[in-house]
Amino acid sequence: MSFAKLQLSVGERQAISGAARWYAQLRSGTASEQEQAAWREWLAADPLHRQAWERMQQLGEQMSALPGGLAGSTLRGAGRSRRELMRNLMVLASAGSLGWLGWRSDSAQQLLADYRTQVGERREVRLADGSALLLNTDTSVNVTFDGQQRRLQLLWGEMLVSAGVDALHRPLRVITRHGEVQAQGARFVLRSEEREDQVAVLEQGVQVSLGNGALVRRVEAGQQLAFNTRSFAALQPNDASVGAWRQGSIIALDRPLGDLLADLSRYRRGVVQCDPQIAGLKISGAFPIDDIDRALAALESGFSLRIERYTRYWVRVSQRRVG
Amino acid sequence: MPADDLSLRCAVTDLYTHHHGWLQGWLRQRLGNTFDAADLAQDTFVRVLKARNALEIREPRPYLSRIARGLLIDLFRRRSLEQAYLEALALVPEGEHPSPEEQNLMLQALLEVDRLLDGLGARVKQAFLLSQCDGLTYEQIAERLQISVRSVNNYMAKAMEHCCLMQMRMQLS
Numbered sequence: 258m259s260f261a262k263l264q265l266s267v268g269e270r271q272a273i274s275g276a277a278r279w280y281a282q283l284r285s286g287t288a289s290e291q292e293q294a295a296w297r298e299w300l301a302a303d304p305l306h307r308q309a310w311e312r313m314q315q316l317g318e319q320m321s322a323l324p325g326g327l328a329g330s331t332l333r334g335a336g337r338s339r340r341e342l343m344r345n346l347m348v349l350a351s352a353g354s355l356g357w358l359g360w361r362s363d364s365a366q367q368l369l370a371d372y373r374t375q376v377g378e379r380r381e382v383r384l385a386d387g388s389a390l391l392l393n394t395d396t397s398v399n400v401t402f403d404g405q406q407r408r409l410q411l412l413w414g415e416m417l418v419s420a421g422v423d424a425l426h427r428p429l430r431v432i433t434r435h436g437e438v439q440a441q442g443a444r445f446v447l448r449s450e451e452r453e454d455q456v457a458v459l460e461q462g463v464q465v466s467l468g469n470g471a472l473v474r475r476v477e478a479g480q481q482l483a484f485n486t487r488s489f490a491a492l493q494p495n496d497a498s499v500g501a502w503r504q505g506s507i508i509a510l511d512r513p514l515g516d517l518l519a520d521l522s523r524y525r526r527g528v529v530q531c532d533p534q535i536a537g538l539k540i541s542g543a544f545p546i547d548d549i550d551r552a553l554a555a556l557e558s559g560f561s562l563r564i565e566r567y568t569r570y571w572v573r574v575s576q577r578r579v580g
Numbered sequence: 581m582p583a584d585d586l587s588l589r590c591a592v593t594d595l596y597t598h599h600h601g602w603l604q605g606w607l608r609q610r611l612g613n614t615f616d617a618a619d620l621a622q623d624t625f626v627r628v629l630k631a632r633n634a635l636e637i638r639e640p641r642p643y644l645s646r647i648a649r650g651l652l653i654d655l656f657r658r659r660s661l662e663q664a665y666l667e668a669l670a671l672v673p674e675g676e677h678p679s680p681e682e683q684n685l686m687l688q689a690l691l692e693v694d695r696l697l698d699g700l701g702a703r704v705k706q707a708f709l710l711s712q713c714d715g716l717t718y719e720q721i722a723e724r725l726q727i728s729v730r731s732v733n734n735y736m737a738k739a740m741e742h743c744c745l746m747q748m749r750m751q752l753s
Contacts, residue, residue, distance in 0.1 A: 286718070325715060
C-alpha cells in the first residue's frame with residue numbers, strides 16, 4: 258500500500274517517540290515510584306506529550322481488545338507467508354520481466370501469473386497462435402509470445418496443451434521448474450510438481466530437454482515420461498488414467514492409496530492425511546474430482562477404510578477396525 | 581478549482597471507457613476469478629480518482645496495471661491473514677468458536693493491526709505480540725527470545741512508535 262507522506266514537526270516526532278518509551282517502561286510492571294513521577298512530569302510538560310500519550314493508550318487498548326491467543330497466532334502466521342511473498346517479489350524485481358530465478362510453488366509468482374486456476378477449478382485458455390490450454394486445478398501459467406518464440410512457463414500445476422501449428426514456424430516451448438518441453442502441433446498433458454514433472458503425449462510427439470539441452474529425449478504419442486532437473490525416468494506407455502481429469506475424474510489402476518489421496522487432495526482445500534500403515538494399499542477405480550467428499554466416501558465403503566473429519570479442512574484416512 | 585475538477589473527471593472517465601475492460605481482463609487472468617477481478621478493477625479506478633493525476637498519465641495501461649498489482653498484493657495479504665486465522669481457529673475447540681459476526685469483526689480488527697505491524701523487524705514484532713496478545717511478562721519474553729529484559733523494553737518502545745506512526749499515516753490517506 259502506498260501512503261500519503263506524514264509530515265510531523267520535530268516536537269511531534271519527539272513526543273511520539275517519548276510516549277512510546279514511557280509506554281514500554283510503564284508496561285514492564287517494574288516502573289518505580291520515581292519513574293512514575295518522572296512520567297507525570299513529562300506528561301504535564303507539553304500538550305504534545307499528552308496528545309502523543311493518548312495515541313499510545315488508544316493503540317494499546319485497540320491491541321488488548323483482540324482475543325489474545327487467536328490474534329497472536331494469526332498475526333504470526335500471516336507474517337510467515339508474508340515474508341515468503343516479499344522474498345518472491347524481490348526475486349521478481351531483480352530477475353526482470355522473466356522472473357526466473359526463484360521457483361516457488363506458492364505466493365507471488367503464482368498470484369501474478371498470467372493465467373491461474375483456483376483449487377478445484379478447470380479452465381480453458383485460447384492463445385493468440387491458435388493453441389489451447391486446459392488448466393487443471395491449482396495451476397499457474399505465464400505466456401510470452403513474440404517474433405521469435407512462443408513460450409509458456411508452467412509455474413505449478415497441470416495442463417493439457419493443444420499446440421497450434423504456427424504460421425511463423427516458431428516452436429512452442431513450455432518451460433517448467435525441471436526442464437523444457439518443445440512441440441509443434443502436438444497434444445500433451447504436462448504436470449509440474451515439486452519433485453518431478455510428467456509429460457504424457459496424446460497426439461504427435463514432443464521433445465523434452467534438461468539442463469539447457471544437455472539431455473534430450475523424444476516422447477511420441479501414446480507415451481509418458483517423468484523427469485526432474487537431472488534425469489529422465491523410463492518411458493512408459495499411456496493408460497486410461499492419463500488426462501481423465503478432463504472428464505472430471507481420476508482413474509486409479511493399482512495405485513498406492515497414499516499416492517491417490519495426495520492426488521485427490523489437489524482438488525480440495527485443506528489437508529487429507531493418510532495413515533502410513535495403509536499408504537501402500539493398492540487401489541483401482543474411478544473417483545470424481547468435482548466432489549472429493551464423494552470420492553472419499555467411495556473409498557471408505559469400497560476399501561474398508563475409515564475417514565475421520567476433524568474440521569472442514571482436515572481429513573484423516575485410516576484402516577477400519579475389524580470387529 | 582472547478583474547471584480543473586471537470587477536466588480531471590473527463591480524463592478519468594476517458595480512462596475508464598478505454599481501459600476498464602482491458603484491466604478487468606488483466607486481473608481476471610491473474611486471479612482466475614471474475615468477482616475479485618471486477619472488485620479490484622473498480623478499486624483501481626477509485627485510486628486513480630483519488631490520486632487526482634489522471635491528466636498526467638502518459639501510458640495508461642502500464643500505469644493502471646501498476647496500481648492493480650499493488651491491490652493484488654494487498655488482496656494476497658488479506659487472504660494470507662484469513663488463512664492464518666483459520667489455521668489458528670482450527671486449534672480452538674469447536675464449541676468455543678466465536679459467532680460468524682464476531683469472527684468478521686475480529687478479522688477486520690486483525691487486518692488493521694496487521695497493517696500497523698507491517699515493516700517491523702521479525703524479533704521486534706515477536707516480542708510485541710508476546711506481550712500484547714499473549715500477555716507474557718518482559719522477563720518471560722526475554723527468556724523465550726534469549727535476549728535481555730532491557731532489549732524487550734526497547735523492542736516494545738520501538739513497536740509502539742512504529743504502530744503509532746503507521747496509524748497516523750493511514751488516517752491521512
